[in-house]
Amino acid sequence: MRLNDLLGQAGLKLTLLSGHSQGERVIQQFFTTDLLDPSRYLSGGEVVLTGLMWRRGPTDSEVFAAAVARAGVSAVGAGAAAFGTVPADVVEACARHDVPVFEVPVEVSFTVVSDAIGAALRVERATGLAATVHRHQGLIAALTEDAHLADLLPSAAAEIPCWVLSPTGRLVAGTAPIDGDLCARLARTFLTAPRLPHVLGVGRDRRVSLFGASAHPGRRVGAWFLACAGDVTTWAPERRQAVEGLVTLLTLERAHLDRHLHVERRLAALLLRPLVGGAAPAEIAARLEACRLDPDATFLALTAGTATATPGDLPLTVVEEVVRPLAPTSAIAAVGDEVHAVIPVDSPGEVSPADLVEGIRQATRALTPALGGERFAIGISAAASGVDALDTAVEEARHAYRYAVTGQERVAVVSSSDLSSHALLLAGVPTEARRAFHRRLLRPLAEYDRAHDARLVHTLDMFLRCDGSWTRTAKELHVHVNTLRYRIQRIEQLTGRKLHRFDDRVDLYLALQLQRH
Numbered sequence: 001m002r003l004n005d006l007l008g009q010a011g012l013k014l015t016l017l018s019g020h021s022q023g024e025r026v027i028q029q030f031f032t033t034d035l036l037d038p039s040r041y042l043s044g045g046e047v048v049l050t051g052l053m054w055r056r057g058p059t060d061s062e063v064f065a066a067a068v069a070r071a072g073v074s075a076v077g078a079g080a081a082a083f084g085t086v087p088a089d090v091v092e093a094c095a096r097h098d099v100p101v102f103e104v105p106v107e108v109s110f111t112v113v114s115d116a117i118g119a120a121l122r123v124e125r126a127t128g129l130a131a132t133v134h135r136h137q138g139l140i141a142a143l144t145e146d147a148h149l150a151d152l153l154p155s156a157a158a159e160i161p162c163w164v165l166s167p168t169g170r171l172v173a174g175t176a177p178i179d180g181d182l183c184a185r186l187a188r189t190f191l192t193a194p195r196l197p198h199v200l201g202v203g204r205d206r207r208v209s210l211f212g213a214s215a216h217p218g219r220r221v222g223a224w225f226l227a228c229a230g231d232v233t234t235w236a237p238e239r240r241q242a243v244e245g246l247v248t249l250l251t252l253e254r255a256h257l258d259r260h261l262h263v264e265r266r267l268a269a270l271l272l273r274p275l276v277g278g279a280a281p282a283e284i285a286a287r288l289e290a291c292r293l294d295p296d297a298t299f300l301a302l303t304a305g306t307a308t309a310t311p312g313d314l315p316l317t318v319v320e321e322v323v324r325p326l327a328p329t330s331a332i333a334a335v336g337d338e339v340h341a342v343i344p345v346d347s348p349g350e351v352s353p354a355d356l357v358e359g360i361r362q363a364t365r366a367l368t369p370a371l372g373g374e375r376f377a378i379g380i381s382a383a384a385s386g387v388d389a390l391d392t393a394v395e396e397a398r399h400a401y402r403y404a405v406t407g408q409e410r411v412a413v414v415s416s417s418d419l420s421s422h423a424l425l426l427a428g429v430p431t432e433a434r435r436a437f438h439r440r441l442l443r444p445l446a447e448y449d450r451a452h453d454a455r456l457v458h459t460l461d462m463f464l465r466c467d468g469s470w471t472r473t474a475k476e477l478h479v480h481v482n483t484l485r486y487r488i489q490r491i492e493q494l495t496g497r498k499l500h501r502f503d504d505r506v507d508l509y510l511a512l513q514l515q516r517h
Contacts, residue, residue, distance in 0.1 A: 001027045001121055003027060006116065007023065013108055034051050034054055035054060036054040039071040045074050055082075061094075068094075073099060160228055162175055185202070187225075190220060191367070196211060206229075208229060209230060212247075213225055265334075268291060268341075273335050275342070276340055292329065298346045302339075306376050314371075326351050326363075340397075353382075361413040377405035379398060380400060441508060444494040463484075468505070495508065
């Protein structure tokens with residue numbers, strides 16, 4: 001796509017302000033930013049769309065123009081909303097650095113412009129691939145007409161009934177309706193199949209063939225896959241070649257999405273590193289805006305990781321896969337050995353907190369077959385309104401994560417609402433301190449039980465569950481009250497605690513809770 005092609009789209013109402021002789025510049029992608037120096041996120045050939053929120057005067061214009069010129073951008077699209085028009089110093093600075101500038105009028109959103117660029121670029125990519133997929137010309141024609149994946153597949157429905165699915169079983173696109181339970185089954189098979197393509201029987205006479213569509217064939221988490229009706233081992237060469245061409249297109253489309261996510265992660269890291277580190281609300285507010293998030297919105301915070309010391313990129317891939325479909329504008333990035341996310345909720349078009357937590361829980365469980373022997377944990381905070389409450393939400397999410405990762409479940413998703421107040425507090429206590437507290441109080445009882453089979457730990461647990469009632473406890477344990485009194489006396493002797501004292505009861509109760517986790 002060339003700059004003149006973009007400017008020539010009448011519905012966009014774009015006005016070129018400088019660089020009138022450079023209309024043949026090639027546009028390779030787009031990038032939206034309000035950073036003064038966005039060069040670190042640019043690779044060349046972009047149209048940079050900016051609302052000019054970075055501008056405080058002519059000096060800023062010079063810094064911005066030099067940065068985008070250094071990055072090799074094709075043009076700058078400047079919004080007129082902030083100043084009513086594009087300031088002259090912005091146009092002049094860009095002209096000095098040989099960067100064309102066009103004005104985006106107030107009534108045209110950046111989304112409309114970026115969608116127009118994206119659609120044109122997808123058409124060009126499809127056209128460029130035509131030589132290698134010429135056996136499937138009908139599919140290429142459908143791609144070049146609209147360039148939307150959901151519209152691409154039905155164009156081949158008469159020949160290849162098929163569906164594109166995520167590894168969680170989410171339907172990305174398809175040629176016909178498909179049952180949700182079948183989607184989940186296909187996803188489980190995709191994640192566990194020893195090799196691809198794989199043929200799955202889904203009925204007495206029905207077969208579905210599964211193909212991976214990923215730039216990283218060895219990593220199925222975070223990839224798409226193609227499910228086609230029929231048995232690939234019985235197909236004619238022409239049919240198999242057509243499907244292979246479709247797989248190639250899907251792989252390129254997924255790779256394009258992954259490149260976009262890579263840029264999003266880098267932006268998110270600029271927010272999440274200082275947020276986790278305890279930066280001031282004013283700094284966090286500015287970084288939220290850089291991530292296109294409203295500082296006054298309501299957010300959930302999320303922390304995720306694995307039980308291993310060197311988790312690699314698996315947690316980040318999993319969180320991207322389970323969060324993005326539910327909340328596309330979330331900021332997600334790895335910070336040290338943990339993955340953190342800030343997720344907007346309860347705004348128009350956003351998912352509710354309860355639905356988000358349940359959706360994350362279901363999607364994460366769906367990925368369990370791909371985790372091997374790894375234990376994966378996610379902690380989610382309560383809803384936090386505004387930037388001032390966001391640091392507290394992050395701490396809640398981290399506490400919930402620490403609680404989840406100490407359990408025995410292969411996959412654990414714990415929200416702060418799942419935890420009682422003492423459990424949330426205990427999750428924030430260092431592991432060694434919790435272990436030392438547990439050993440100091442309960443080890444004497446455990447050793448006595450091993451030596452005498454006295455069941456003192458169980459007796460203590462039941463006594464506290466029965467609120468210290470001698471009669472109820474004896475009934476639950478099926479022992480005489482005098483036997484119970486003897487056991488309680490022995491517990492008090494071994495622990496040095498008195499069970500008629502509230503403080504000692506609390507200490508012993510917490511020690512028992514630590515034993516369970």
